[in-house]
Amino acid sequence: MTSESKTPDRPADKPERTEKPEKGTSLFGAVYDSLASVTLAIFLLIILAATSIVGTVVLQKGRPEQYLQEYGQGLYRFFQFLALDDMYRSWWFLTILVLLLTNITLCSVKRFPRVWRVITQSPKTLDEALFRRLRYRGSVRRGVPPEEAEEEARQILASHFGKVREERSENGVTLYVDKGWFGRIGAYIVHLSILILAVGAVYGGIYGFKGFVAIVEGQTIDRVPLRGKNSQIKLPFSVRCDDFQVIYYPGTQQPKDYFSDLVVFRNGAEIMRKRIEVNHPLIIDGIYFYQSSYGVHQSSTVTLDVLDPSGKVAAPAVTVGVGQAFNVLGDPSTYAIEEIYPTSVGGQPAVKMNQFLGSGRREFFLAKAAPDRDNSRGGPVYFRIGDTAILEYTGLQVAWDPGVNLVWLACIVMILGLYVTFFVAHQRVWIRIDGDTENTAVLVGGSTNRNPATFERQFEGALADLKDALKGKRK
Amino acid sequence: MNSSALHGIATFAYLFATFFYVGYLAFRSRAVGTMATTLAVIGVLTHGTAKGLRWAESYRMGIGHAPLSNMYESMSFWALCIMIAYLIVEWRFKQKALGAVVAPLAFVTLAMNALLFPDEIRPLVPALQSNWLIAHVVTSFVSYGAFAVSFAVSVLYLVRRRAERKDRSGEGAIVTMFPELKVLDEVNYKSIAVGFPLLSLGIITGAAWANYAWGTYWSWDPKETWSLITWFVYAAYLHARFTRGWQGTRAAVLSIVGFVAVVFTYFGVNFLLSGLHSYA
Numbered sequence A: 001m002t003s004e005s006k007t008p009d010r011p012a013d014k015p016e017r018t019e020k021p022e023k024g025t026s027l028f029g030a031v032y033d034s035l036a037s038v039t040l041a042i043f044l045l046i047i048l049a050a051t052s053i054v055g056t057v058v059l060q061k062g063r064p065e066q067y068l069q070e071y072g073q074g075l076y077r078f079f080q081f082l083a084l085d086d087m088y089r090s091w092w093f094l095t096i097l098v099l100l101l102t103n104i105t106l107c108s109v110k111r112f113p114r115v116w117r118v119i120t121q122s123p124k125t126l127d128e129a130l131f132r133r134l135r136y137r138g139s140v141r142r143g144v145p146p147e148e149a150e151e152e153a154r155q156i157l158a159s160h161f162g163k164v165r166e167e168r169s170e171n172g173v174t175l176y177v178d179k180g181w182f183g184r185i186g187a188y189i190v191h192l193s194i195l196i197l198a199v200g201a202v203y204g205g206i207y208g209f210k211g212f213v214a215i216v217e218g219q220t221i222d223r224v225p226l227r228g229k230n231s232q233i234k235l236p237f238s239v240r241c242d243d244f245q246v247i248y249y250p251g252t253q254q255p256k257d258y259f260s261d262l263v264v265f266r267n268g269a270e271i272m273r274k275r276i277e278v279n280h281p282l283i284i285d286g287i288y289f290y291q292s293s294y295g296v297h298q299s300s301t302v303t304l305d306v307l308d309p310s311g312k313v314a315a316p317a318v319t320v321g322v323g324q325a326f327n328v329l330g331d332p333s334t335y336a337i338e339e340i341y342p343t344s345v346g347g348q349p350a351v352k353m354n355q356f357l358g359s360g361r362r363e364f365f366l367a368k369a370a371p372d373r374d375n376s377r378g379g380p381v382y383f384r385i386g387d388t389a390i391l392e393y394t395g396l397q398v399a400w401d402p403g404v405n406l407v408w409l410a411c412i413v414m415i416l417g418l419y420v421t422f423f424v425a426h427q428r429v430w431i432r433i434d435g436d437t438e439n440t441a442v443l444v445g446g447s448t449n450r451n452p453a454t455f456e457r458q459f460e461g462a463l464a465d466l467k468d469a470l471k472g473k474r475k
Numbered sequence B: 001m002n003s004s005a006l007h008g009i010a011t012f013a014y015l016f017a018t019f020f021y022v023g024y025l026a027f028r029s030r031a032v033g034t035m036a037t038t039l040a041v042i043g044v045l046t047h048g049t050a051k052g053l054r055w056a057e058s059y060r061m062g063i064g065h066a067p068l069s070n071m072y073e074s075m076s077f078w079a080l081c082i083m084i085a086y087l088i089v090e091w092r093f094k095q096k097a098l099g100a101v102v103a104p105l106a107f108v109t110l111a112m113n114a115l116l117f118p119d120e121i122r123p124l125v126p127a128l129q130s131n132w133l134i135a136h137v138v139t140s141f142v143s144y145g146a147f148a149v150s151f152a153v154s155v156l157y158l159v160r161r162r163a164e165r166k167d168r169s170g171e172g173a174i175v176t177m178f179p180e181l182k183v184l185d186e187v188n189y190k191s192i193a194v195g196f197p198l199l200s201l202g203i204i205t206g207a208a209w210a211n212y213a214w215g216t217y218w219s220w221d222p223k224e225t226w227s228l229i230t231w232f233v234y235a236a237y238l239h240a241r242f243t244r245g246w247q248g249t250r251a252a253v254l255s256i257v258g259f260v261a262v263v264f265t266y267f268g269v270n271f272l273l274s275g276l277h278s279y280a
């Protein structure tokens, strides 16, 4: 064994740090032991890490064509067999997760009683056998009466470590401090939190729903199409979108924020009204409505005035929606609107246009705020935006997750557990005082399950103080 | 003086600190070691000031936000976290050898930043305008800083162990300037003991934010998944210390693998994979 075989944080008094399979005589015992072993935990964690990579490289939940194009028939068949196109829900991935949960449960159930015994049956008296087993120890012998020594020891112990308790036995009195015991169960709290997390995730997955709905300004909805499914859910209320707005960073086309004014009705009566924006959802009956996207409804139309280069009307105006191709008298090209921007330059609408001539295509923009700019494109006619009937829709994610509170609870428990595990040390110090009226023998011993360096400093400090104090007494 | 200039000064401070840390190992001179530490501290102070100044500059531009929102800003924050984590370790354990691994890491990060990413301050997209941003980024990056230290000690551990195996006397070798294996192993564990809870907090605040912004706390997006992969690896490391056969070398290897996962979560996902986190 090399020097690292004994780690500094694991003093000898820590219960069972190594894997010693209990003599599993039966098959059941052997299976139980391996299912409860930490070695299995390490392997499962590494396997989870390794396999999780696949889903970050292979597209998840794509359409068959996408896979066929990228990987070809043979590989796609193989992917389907292993469900790599939706691997985090695949039978084999879930199996590993279930194995991990089983492993955590069995391991904790098996070990916890032992740890609990260490905590609850912590020795209250310091006998020779315990003294020899402890890593930190010292002894003092002085010609002072035990009562005085006890008083000094009590004070020093209290000032260095906190609350002092005592236990009397036939070989003297033991003063002891026992603190931070819950540091020992930190790991079990973390394990418990993972089980709670799993319950919350599964519960929310089974009973909750997630959907997406687009509401055109002025419209009301009470059904939400579910994501990834061909069904929709009926809400116990209805939601109207009164208005939708985007605001931009000054002088740019970059959205700064976007809002929807939502009104909620139940049985025809208004029960709630809220302006939602990104990162500020509407919550009603535990159902969340998140501002997630926006767009122009396909029924929106723009009227385009057709002018000749001198600015006179060249042909009757056309009223079209996105994608509708049209021609203009006296111009061989075909035109179509590609996209409508409801609030663009100067807060006014703009459109992206396509011009097709022969096999060629050209893109250009029209802005209501710059009525004659299109004239510079050149050609028999140019366009100017006239009236518009633009309907915007707001895109809302709708989610109900009845397990989410359990998940947050699990997170809090986990963080507390981790904190306790790593930053709370179970420290114990015993001082046994024994002797006759003239002479006192003092034994001091200590143990910690963590941070030995800090503890050693405290312990040595207390020991030195005690020696000093007793020396002073003799004079 | 603006924040870009201060970033430049910090970059060079880290570069010179690197030379001096390496020089300290080579010549074993105390003066050189003190110089190295001084340079590292100067680097951290200017770097910290640069971050603060950039924050103020963004408010002066009317698009105020914490300087943690894009690749440039988060890389710089990461380098700062690494150096602070390292200086704490140097001070607590009185060991300077680590600096020869960590200081170049900070230098390379800042230098790459200067070469690869525009340093202009940009307005935030709406999804990033949330207080969760700060909680999420700070916890994640402080944990990355701690993991960088654990990576450095693991490398030293493997190098020293190899050298000890080959040459029992080990005299004259640079590795004798490294901390002892026992100390390296302990620092490794301690930095992971700090990094792991913070990484957990980083993942949790990220999940809470996602839940608030998109309605799903977990969607197996590549960045999320990679942070979980990292978390699994460090969890494996923590449990490895429980079983004898997995301590020492294997634990050091796991710690290095964990850091590779950190780096991939951070860079690989942005440059090689696609997802929600394309901004940083």
Ligand code: HEM
Residues within 6 Å of the ligand: A036, A037, A038, A039, A041, A100, A101, A103, A104, A107, A108, A111, A115, A184, A187, A188, A190, A191, A194, A418, A421, B235, B238, B239, B241, B242
């Ligand atoms: C994602 C899953 C897991 C997490 C986050 C986790 C977390 C932790 C943490 C933080 C510790 C404390 C480590 C230390 O003291 O350095 C710990 C200890 C431990 N874990 Fe886990 N664990 C997980 C899974 C498991 C599994 C599957 C097992 C099954 C065998 C297991 C068995 C143990 C044992 C035996 C300890 C030591 C307990 C003690 O000190 O008394 N863990 N775990």
